[in-house]
């Protein structure tokens with residue numbers, strides 16, 4: 001592909017990403033994979049170059065731009081070589097006319113206000129969209145695995161940070177891709193062998209598998225979720241990892257309490273559905289998708305799962321509440337509201353390898369901890 005054709009490809013992809021952000025469509029990575037699956041003539045260098053252009057544009061623009069051309073013009077405004085590719089050549093974009101590039105910015109304005117109100121300054125906000133490292137967790141049986149270029153992560157003996165672009169496919173069954181922050185917040189469950197743990201919002205089981213490793217595959221983990229497709233990915237992952245103590249339970253929305261009536265857990269872990277502001281560095285276009293109404297719905301869902309989870313904790317047991325968001329409405333304020341409405345429950349101090357105290361829990365941020373952003377709290381039930 002010529003440089004101009006790469007620019008045109010980035011424009012077309014950004015058009016699709018912008019439409020998907022507006023209409024709750026597929027993620028940028030999925031759209032990029034689909035685009036190139038239909039254009040086999042594009043070589044690996046072309047694909048890499050186009051992908052880099054697309055993500056550079058997404059990171060540069062806080063507000064969702066009008067279209068892909070305006071987005072690429074914003075990048076071209078500071079890159080003369082890129083500007084020169086708007087040359088009207090057969091596969092390239094039309095020459096620049098009297099048109100405005102999209103406005104630069106970190107995040108949508110309303111979200112900047114909420115992030116600021118949640119105590120995140122400009123440095124913290126910028127780090128939310130910088131590139132993320134590739135972190136993995138070694139399965140305990142492969143703790144001695146020698147991964148080229150891997151760096152240890154202090155406080156997490158089984159965690160490694162790998163050079164960007166490392167091909168992990170050859171290590172299926174030996175490692176799991178999991179951000180160091182995600183590994184660290186799971187420690188808030190205080191999982192030990194023999195426990196019964198309910199992982200209420202288990203998804204595809206990233207945290208269930210971490211819990212099983214912390215429990216030496218001894219005890220019982222009930223991994224539940226309302227999403228059949230996600231939950232169905234857990235059993236094969238557990239089998240590959242040699243984990244035997246996880247049982248999955250698909251929940252019907254609004255009937256979760258009845259489905260979990262037989263569960264009395266030492267610990268309930270709630271990795272709640274959230275806006276994902278702490279993981280934007282992996283999918284920065286997500287900040288173009290969020291709306292105030294969607295955020296309100298997520299906050300209501302979090303209160304709902306907190307109430308369900310609290311009902312499954314044994315007297316004197318614990319509840320670990322986690323969100324990969326840095327908005328206080330989903331984290332500290334959500335837990336404060338739970339504590340106010342549930343006398344007898346108490347937040348416990350937490351000591352994790354990462355994070356700083358924040359309200360009733362701990363906060364991990366990309367700028368301070370080099371991990372994805374999380375809020376985590378550990379709550380003790382009355383006896």
Ligand SMILES: C[S@@+](CC[C@H](N)C(=O)[O-])C[C@H]1O[C@@H](n2cnc3c(N)ncnc32)[C@H](O)[C@@H]1O
Nearest residue numbers: 200201202203205206207225226227271272273
């Ligand atoms: C942050 S994700 C969980 C990620 C997962 N724990 C992991 O480590 O990979 C949140 C999950 O909550 C689930 N969820 C949403 N509402 C729920 C409900 N009422 N009961 C149980 N799970 C729910 C979603 O389907 C989603 O899989």
